[in-house]
Structures are given as C-alpha cells and as structure tokens.
Amino acid sequence: MKFTRLRLSGFKSFVEPTELFIEPGLTAVIGPNGCGKSNLFDAMRWVMGETRPSSVRGSEMDDVIFAGSAGRPARNVAEVTLFIDNNDRSAPSPYNEFETIEISRRIEREAGSVYRINGRDVRQRDVQIFFADVSSGAGSTAFVRQGQIGLLISQKPLARRAILEEAAGIGGLHQRRHEAELRLRAAETNLNRLEDVIREVEGQLASLKRQARQASRYRNLSGHIRKAESLAHYLRWTAAEARATVAAEELMATAASVATATDAAAKASTAQSEAAAVLPPLRSTEAERGAAHHRLIAQRDQLDAEESRAREAAQRVRQLIAQGQADTLRSQELERDADTALATLGEESATLTSANENAGETLADAERLSAAMAQNLTDAEALLERLTAELADWNARTSSLERGRDVAAGLLDTSTAQLTDAQARLDAALESAKDAPDVHAAEAETERARTLSEGARAAAGEARAQFAAAETGEAAAREPLETAEREVQRLTAEVRALSDLLHPEGEGLFPPLVDAVTVQSGYEAALGAALGDDLQAPLDNSSPHHWRDLDAGTGGAFDFDPNLPAGVKTLGDFVKAPGALARRLAMTGLVFPDQGAALQSQLKPGQCLVSARGDLWRWDGFVASADAPSASAIRLSQRNRLASLEQESEKARETRATLFSDYSAAKQAREAAREALRLAEAGERAAEQALIGTQDQAARAARAAAERASQLASLEAEIRRLTQSVDAAEEARKQAVADLGKLGDGTTLNAGVAGAREATADARTQASEARASLEGLRREGEARSRRLVAIADEQTRWDARKADAQKQSSELGRRQEELGLELTAAQAVPEQIGQKRNALLDAIATAEAARKQAADARQQAETVLADADKIAKAADATLSSAREERARAQALSEAASQRIEELKTRIQDELECAPSDLAERAEIKEGEELPPLEQAEKRVERLKHEREQLGGVNLRAEEEANEQETRLATLVADRDDLTGAIDRLRRGIQSLNKEGRERLLASFEKVNENFKQLFTKLFEGGEAKLTFTESEDPLEAGLEIFARPPGKRLQSLALLSGGEQALTAMALIFAVFLVNPAPVCVLDEVDAPLDDANVERFCNMLNQMTEMSGTRFLVITHHALTMSRMDRLFGVTMAERGVSQLVSVSLAEAEKIAAE
Secondary structure: OEEEEEEEEOEOOEOOOEEEEOOOOEEEEEOOOOOOHHHHHHHHHHHOOOOOHHHHOOOOHHHHEOOOOOOOOOOOEEEEEEEEEOOOOOOOHHHOOOOEEEEEEEEEOOOEEEEEEOOEEEOHHHHHHHHHOOOOOOOOOOEEOOOHHHHHHHOOHHHHOHHHHHHHOOHHHHHHHHHHHHHHHHHHHHHHHHHHHHHHHHHHHHHHHHHHHHHHHHHHHHHHHHHHHHHHHHHHHHHHHHHHHHHHHHHHHHHHHHHHHHHHHHHHHHHHHHHHHHHHHHHHHHHHHHHHHHHHHHHHHHHHHHHHHHHHHHHHHHHHHHHHHHHHHHHHHHHHHHHHHHHHHHHHHHHHHHHHHHOHHHHHHHHHHHHHHHHHHHHHHHHHHHHHHHHHHHHHHHHHHHHHHHHHHHHHHHHHHHHHHHHHHHHHHHHHOOOOOOHHHHHHHHHHHHHHHHHHHHHHHHHHHHHHHHHHHHHHHHHHHHHHHHHHHHHHHHHHHHHHHHOOOOOOOOOEHHHHOEEOOOOHHHHHHHHHHHHHOEOOOOOOOOOOOOOOOOOOOOOOOOOOOOOOEEHHHHEEOOHHHHHHHHOEEEOOOOOHHHHHHHOOOOOEEEOOOOOEEEOOOOEEOOOOOOHHHHHHHHHHHHHHHHHHHHHHHHHHHHHHHHHHHHHHHHHHHHHHHHHHHHHHHHHHHHHHHHHHHHHHHHHHHHHHHHHHHHHHHHHHHHHHHHHHHHHHHHHHHHHHHHOOOOHHHHHHHHHHHHHHHHHHHHHHHHHHHHHHHHHHHHHHHHHHHHHHHHHHHHHHHHHHHHHHHHHHHHHHHHHHHHHHHHHOHHHHHHHHHHHHHHHHHHHHHHHHHHHHHHHHHHHHHHHHHHHHHHHHHHHHHHHHHHHHHHHHHHHHHHHHHHHHHHHHHHHOOOHHHHHHHOOOOOOOOOOOHHHHHHHHHHHHHHHHOOOOOOOOHHHHHHHHHHHHHHHHHHHHHHHHHHHHHHHHHHHHHHHHHHHHHHHHHHHHHHHHHHHHHHHOOOEEEEEEEOOOOOOOOEEEEEEEOOOOOOEEHHHOOHHHHHHHHHHHHHHHHHHOOOOEEEEEOOOOOOOHHHHHHHHHHHHHHHHHHOOEEEEEOOOHHHHHOOOEEEEEEEEEOOEEEEEEEEHHHHHHHHHO
C-alpha cells in the first residue's frame, strides 16, 4: 500500500486546489521561512484524524480553514484528500478490495469535520484505526516535525516506549484494549448498581412481609372499632331524642310572650313617627340660613386674600427696580474693562509685527547653510555605499567558490563509493530474479473467486433489503397496535374506576333509586336539584326508608291535579324512572333559569320548578341556586359517562384484535426474512474468505514481481545518476579552483571602506547641527504668527462684549421706567378693598342673628323626639328579649333536630346502616345495662389509638411482596449474566495484553538490532543499545537509550552532545522503519542541527532506508546539500501575501536534460 498524492483545498495558506505527488524515493519540500511548507505536513496529519488543534498549530480546529488575505476573502470550507495505491492489496480488510483508496476530511466553519473513504461517510475512529493498522496515523513516529528530535531526546523512558509500540503495530490493539476496558468498567459499574438494587429489593421484601403481618392486625382492630362505634352512636341517638322533646315544649311557651311584647312596641313606634315628622322642616330652615352666613364669610376671606396679593405684587416690583439698578452698574463696569483690554492687545500686536520683519534675513542664511551640509552628507554616503557593496560582493564570491569546491570534492568521493556499491547490488538482483512466481495464474484464480463473491454479495444485499422491508412492515404494524392497546387500557381503567365509584362494596343490600333512573344527558343537575338526597333511598320495602309506588294498579291516574303553569314541561319527559317516582316527576317542571322566579308564584302545593343547570324554585317560596351539582346529579352524570365508555371500550377491543392479527403476520414475515438473511450472509462470508485467500496469493505474487522490477529499475537509475554525479562533481571542483585564483585578496577595498565611513560620520554631524539651528528659527517665527492671530481673535471678542454692554444699559433704563408705573398702580389696590370689607361686615352680623333663631326652634323639636325614642326603645327592648327567648328555644329545638339528622347521616356514612339497626350492630341484648357514653367513646378512642399506633398500613403488602420476590429473581439472573460478561471481558483484555506483550518484545529485539547497526553506520563506529527500565512488564516499562560514540564510553542519551543526540535519535527512528515500514515518512527540518558532514551521513541513511523499506520520504529542508541528494524538489512560494503555491522540479530529469 503506497501513498501517492495529497490534495489540499482551502487548507491554511493553500487556498487554491493544490496537489503534492508522493513518488518513490526522496522528495524535498523547500522554500523560505513562513511560506507554508509545514502546512503540507499539518495537512497530512490532519487528514489522518488529528483531533487536537494545537497539533496543527491552531487554537481551534476552524483555524485550518483559509482565513483570508488582503486580496482574498476568507473561506468557509477546507478539504484534504489522501490518495492511496492498493494494488498490492495490503490495506485493512474492509477496504482491501479497492485498487485505489481515497481518504478525505472536510471541515465547514462552526460545523465540524466529515470523513469519507472512497466517497462513503465514516467515523473519525474508523480513519484512525485504518492508519494505525498500517503503522501510520496522525501520532505516528513516521511524522517527524520541527523539534520532535529534541522531544524524543528529552522524553522520559515511559513516553519513549511509544516508538516501540509503533514499530510493533499495536496501535490498533491498544485502541481495542481501551474499548474493552471501557466496556469492563461500564459492566462493573452496572454490576455494582445491580447489587445495590438487589440489596434494596431484599430490604423492601423484608419490609413488605412485616407490613403484611401488620395489615392482618389492622383488619382485626377495625372489626372491634366498628362494634364499639355502633354502641357509642346508639347512646348518642337516644340522648339526642330526649333533648329534642324538651326543646319543643320550651318553644311553645316563648311564642306567647313574643305576641304581647309586639303590641306594646307598635304603639310606641307610632308616637315616635309623629315626633320625627316635625323635625325635617326645621332642620332645612336652619341649614339655609347657615349657608347664607357661610357665603358672606367666604366673601370676606376672598377680599382679605386679594388685599394680601396686591401688597405682595407691590413688594415684587420694588425688588425688580433695585435689581435693575445693580445690573446697570455692572454693564458700565464691563465697558471700562473692554477699553483697557483693547489698548493692551494693540501694543502687543505692534511689537510682534516688528519682530517678524527683522527675522526674514536670518532665516534665509540658516536655510542656505543647512542645504550645503545636507549635500555634503549625501555625497559621502553614496561613496560609502558603493565601496561597501563591492566588498560584500567580493566576500560572497570567495565564500561561494570555497564552499562549492569543498562540496564538489566530498560529493566526488561519496558518489564514487556509491557507484561501486550500486553495481554490485544490481548484479545480485539480476541473479535472484530467475525464479519468478506465475502472476497471471494467480490473477485468473482471483477473478473467478471475485465473480463468486459478487454473486453472494448481491444475494445477501437482496436478502438484507427484504429483511429491512419486513422490519419496516413490522414496525409499521406495531405502532398502531401499541396505540390501540394504550387506548383499550385507558378506557378499561376509566370504566373500572367509574364502576367501583358507582357500585362500591356493601351497596348490594339496598341499591339506591338513582341506579334505576335513566336521565337524558345534560339534565342530571335538574333531577338532582329536584329530588336531592331522596334519590339515595332504595325501592325495597324492607329498607327503613324507601320509595313506595302509590299509583300501582291505577293505570297512571293521579288523585290530585298535577298540572304545572302554562308552557312548562314536566321533568318526567326527560327521565325514565320506576313508577314510584311518577308523582314527584309530574309535580316537577323544567324551565329556563330566567323563567323560574316569574312562575314560582303560580305553583300549587307540592310543586317545584328546576332548570337544566340545577336551580330550584319550590311552591312554598324556597329558592336554591345552582352553585354546585348535588351528589345525585354527579352520580347520574357518571352513569351516563360509564355507558358511553363501555361502548367505546368494546370498539377499541375490536380494533385491537384486528391490528394484532396484522402485526402477527408482519412478525412472521420478518422472522422468515431474518432466516433467509442469515443463510445469505453465511454464503457471502464463505465467498469473501475464498476471495481473500486468492487475493492474498495473487498479491504476494504481484508484490514479489513488482518489488523485483522496482528494485532493478531503481538500481539502474541509481547507477546512471551516480555516474553523472561523479562527472559533474569533478568538473565543479576544477571550475571552483580556477575561479578562486582569479580573485584578489581585497585589502584595497577594506581600506577604502574605512576612510569612507569616517568622512560620512563628520558630514552627518555638521548637517545635523545646521538643521537644528534652522528648525529653531522657524519655530520662533511660527510662534509669533500664531500669537498675532490669537490677538486679533481677542480684539474681536472684546469689541463684541463692549457692544453688548452698551445695549444692555439702554434696555435696563427702559425697563426701570415701566416698573415705576406698575408700582404706582399696585399701591392703590388696598384702599379700594377696605371700602368693600366694611359693607360686607354689616351683612354678616344680620345673617348670624337669623341662623341662631332657626337653631333654637330645631333644638326644641329634637327634645320632643328624644323622649319618644326612649319610650320606643324600651318597648323594642322588651320585644327583643321575648324574641331572643323564642329564638333560643327555637335554636335548641332546631339544634336537637339537626343533631338527630347529623347523627343519622354520620351513622349512615360511618356504619352504613339506619339508627334502628345500631342495637343489632352493637350486639346489645334486651334489658342489658348500657355503659355511659363517655366510657363508650373512650373505648372507641382507645381502639383507634391502638390502630393508629400501627402507623401507615399497606393493605396490598402481601401482593406487593409477591411482586418483589419475582423482581428479585429476575435481578439475580441479570447479575449472573453480568458477572459472566465481566469474566469474558477480563479474559479478552488478558489475551490482548498477552498478544501485545509478545509483539512488543519481538519488535524490541528487531528495533534494537537495527538500532545498533544504524548507529554504527552513522557514527562510523561505536556502539549503542536499547533497554527496558522501571518495570518488568514490557507494556508498562520505559525505554532507555545507551550509546558510545567512537572514542567515548557507553552512557545515557541525555549525557551526549547535541549533535550526537540528534544522530542517535535519527538512528532510532529509522530502526523503527526497518521493523514495520510506514508507507510514507515526513521529516520537517530534522537536518537543521547537523553540520555538513553529518548531513551527508543523514542523506546516505535516507537512501538506504528507501532501498530497504520502500518508504517514500518527504523532507522539508533549507540545507543545500540535502536538496542536492533528493530525487525531486517541490518549492513552496508565496508570491501573493498569505497565499501559498506549489511548484515541482525533478532532479533526475534535470540531470538528463543537462547531459543532453
């Protein structure tokens, strides 16, 4: 599997679509700093699934999108695609059938990334595992970025172990183990939770068993309480009947006293009315005369207020006159200040004008001197620049020729040795190529297997489609069935609740009349208002209170007149009821709410009117509004609702049965499709395995042939390149020696540059002094000019102030004259008001005398009325006392009757029996001595207290205990299943650890051996080794590097020099490649810390790695020697600021063109 191309669009500085070809051999990416070379490296790691923005040099992942430049807008999308050649079929198994694999990653701003493999969307994890299985990926050691060599050197041994894991190819194994550990932790967490639930259920079960025993005791106590309550109610009933008899007798005596007191109160009230009739005219006369007196007083107060306002107005005018005089003085002072300031500014302006006229000649002399000094400085600098450029050119040419001579000599020696070695390897390769496998036969067998596999895949695809359709059909049938089931459950629950409410336990002995009545919907409240609690009475004659049919056998004829007022319908037209209710319904009319009050007076005794909403008007004047429906009305409404729900429930059950039949058919179809799919997938897997086997054989044969052809072609090309390199190096060395002889020693140039520097410094000092003098004169002139302008502005402002002051003085004089006239008018007003006040005081005295006369007459009438009131109050008090006695007696009688009714209702509610049945319920024997009521009540309280001490009793405890036992059994079975799954996961993790440990140890041995050999080659001697530290388990141990360069002792990597550390780290990285070569290796300026000699060794190692591993190298470099050893160059330029472009040059083709 080979990486062939990298396509970028909108990624960082590569805004236009750009392709980087990754060809066999060595490819260099060159360009100036900041042009975007490392962006290619970032794009390679990004498309492989890099998740950290900092790893691609950004603060967030959207930073990889082109952010715009001065001439281009920002992009919203970035995309990178990596093209992989899979002709050797070495890709991971899910993608091994493709000859070319395209992996792309696309990101939209603020929308995240999308990964695709051959156009199909995949997860980020799928991409990461794909590259991990081929010893590559965003975090692979095959990508060596700037500073990573230093990072490898400074890493701790534990972190350094990652390169061994990369060599062992267990990156995907680590991810699978991590997933298994996550599942194990989740399963253990679920097991802990399940254990907690089991303990909770066991506790609940024990509690429920205790509650079941307590419920049994609760039922026994409830029986004793009912018997004791029956005895207490029997005692209360007999006491209440006795109190009612006494209260009735007392009521009759108090009624006679009330009649006598009423006559006396009526006579006193008549006398009181006659005295009260005289008083209103007198009060009216007094009020009229008082109002007249009050109006005169108000007029007097108004005159006083007008006089006060007049005096205040005169005072305000005097204050304004004084203020105007002060303002006049201030205006005159302002005029004098303006005259003084204008004279001072005129003198200063004349002085500055004279100084400007004398400064012109001095400024001209300073300008001529400054221009002369500036020209001298320009001439001296030009001479220095020319001599400096000549000296720099001489130095550059000398350095370039010497470097070219040395490089050519080194290249000549290296190329000669490499040419000899390449010729020997070519001869050996030709000898080993005689035994070639039959590639064509293997490919033919692969095609036959592929045909069978495609047929099996098509059959499986059709089976999957049929299964998907069956699942869709089942799901479509399940949803309406579940909806119908929920509807049936809802209706059943509502029917059961209403049925339990309408037919509670214990009601079957005497069913109430309401259950035998059917009323039209909407008229339940009317029937409830008409009959009230009478509807609860039964029809059974054996019941203590019941309905009896008085018209049985009469054919429906009544012995009374049932006719209602004209236009009123009987309630019986809307109710179907037993004959016992015929009379009551015939005497009840149904009207609208606004008709009842008007028709009530036309009712006959026993008749009543009701409205549909529940209003009641009775013949005796009683009226009840429809504030709330009665219990009977609610029960009737619930019975109608129950009948409707039963019909709806029956229809829902029929619908559910039909839908269940459809769902059963769909489920059977899905099971049949599942079986067909299983058989088709088994055939597909068998065909796929056969295809994979034949593909592996063909791939091995093709790979062997391709490797041989590639090796022979590479060796031949290398021999040609090395021959040309030897000739070119010899010619370059000779030319460099000849050119060096033509250059002089440069002594004359150095002396000329030194003299020119001294002359330039003197000229610069003189020019600076002349320029400073000139600038001082100019600043003084500008200051005088600015002051003259300011003086002119100040003179203008003072002139304006003087004119304003004169205008204000004139206005103030006119205003003073107006205020004098206004003051004279205000001083005349108080005298006029005094004359009006004297006349008004006489009128007030006359009105006061008339008001006193009317008050005396009214006082005499009030005295007569007060006497009559006293007599009437005494009579009313006597009547009130008599009425209170009657009311008290009546209240006692009503309270006794109410007490009897309350006891009857309470007995019915609590014991569900009539008072006459209490003796039987309490098991009282005839003639038995009964205990006091207080003792009976204490027994009830004691039994209830004993029952309350039981606390909250769960009457369903036994049923709930059975449910919890079933749940506990299910949870225990789940715990056993979960324990088995945890054991399997642990065994799987142990198996992964064992496999990883074995592969890591094998990889360590190979990497260590390769490291020793490469170290010796790079350092031309010495020794090195790798060791495990900090743990005996390879999966937990650290990796330590020990090296001994030639002439030194064996020591840790941290103790070596910087260059030695860099070469040692490179040897370790390349040792990893030899064990598990990656398809591509990217080296970002790793040769920066190396000198020329070590760069030569580094390039030789790259050539060897290319031959040994087949890895394609991308080298980002600034080193000329590294560039010269590359097979091709890609240049990154930034002609437009912020936008990178890529250009390529093939050095091999360039050498051919040069040779021609």
